[in-house]
Amino acid sequence: xxxxxxxxxxxxxxxxxxxxxxxxxxxxxxxxxLWYKKYPAEGPTFLISISSIKDKNEDGxxxxxxxKSAKHLSLHIVPSQPGDSAVYFCAASDxxxxxxxxxxxxxxxxx
Amino acid sequence: xxxxxxxxxxxxxxxxxEARLRCSPMKGHSHVYWxxxxxxxxxxxxxxxxxxxxxDESGMPKERFSAEFPKEGPSILRIQQVVRGDSAAYFCxxxxxxxxxxxxxxxxxxxxx
Numbered sequence: 325x326x327x328x329x330x331x332x333x334x335x336x337x338x339x340x341x342x343x344x345x346x347x348x349x350x351x352x353x354x355x356x357x358l359w360y361k362k363y364p365a366e367g368p369t370f371l372i373s374i375s376s377i378k379d380k381n382e383d384g385x386x387x388x389x390x391x392k393s394a395k396h397l398s399l400h401i402v403p404s405q406p407g408d409s410a411v412y413f414c415a416a417s418d419x420x421x422x423x424x425x426x427x428x429x430x431x432x433x434x435x
Numbered sequence: 436x437x438x439x440x441x442x443x444x445x446x447x448x449x450x451x452x453e454a455r456l457r458c459s460p461m462k463g464h465s466h467v468y469w470x471x472x473x474x475x476x477x478x479x480x481x482x483x484x485x486x487x488x489x490x491d492e493s494g495m496p497k498e499r500f501s502a503e504f505p506k507e508g509p510s511i512l513r514i515q516q517v518v519r520g521d522s523a524a525y526f527c528x529x530x531x532x533x534x535x536x537x538x539x540x541x542x543x544x545x546x547x548x
Contacts, residue, residue: 330477358536360539365541365542366541366542367439367441367526367528367539367540367541367542368478368526368539369539370536370537370538373536413477413478415537419533422468422480422483422490422491422533423468423480423537424480425470425477425478425479425480426477427476427477428477428478
């Protein structure tokens with residue numbers, strides 16, 4: 325069962341504009357959410373996380389928003405840079421569960 | 436390099452052979468996870484191990500696949516009698532505690548001819 329869903333397989337934005345990547349989840353027990361970034365031929369690397377007690381976490385150009393009632397989170401990148409082009413995975417876990425990942429969204433930032 | 440180390444990076448096997456994938460977690464990490472990524476798909480959870488114990492293997496096929504994380508040495512993901520459908524990138528990750536952020540290795544690309 326797909327507990328974490330990223331419905332957009334790809335996203336293309338212009339350099340300098342905002343990138344918004346979305347993620348939905350079905351398990352209401354999830355209480356910790358993360359975004360990972362993956363370049364080709366490399367393992368995913370941690371980008372940013374948010375606990376369910378918060379609704380926003382910001383780190384430089386990256387902000388994650390959590391809407392618990394909608395079971396939805398999003399990653400905002402602003403301004404987007406060509407080096408941000410990668411596959412972004414949303415992940416979620418709870419204390420008794422393993423981390424589950426979405427299918428990923430391929431972001432392309434055009435110069 | 437204190438990161439998660441996976442080897443080999445690339446592994447080619449013929450149908451029916453065995454594949455052994457190795458993963459050394461980050462220093463101090465006792466939680467190891469294996470994920471599989473098929474072409475054009477996301478990361479699929481396979482198995483979660485803590486030293487010498489399999490905690491959750493719900494994502495691992497019941498046949499031909501096994502995993503271990505011995506007291507000494509790396510974690511091993513073993514695939515017996517490989518088939519073409521096993522061709523994928525296999526990623527190992529480790530964490531300090533369960534459900535904390537995972538640190539991933541660079542993966543092993545398995546190709547079954």
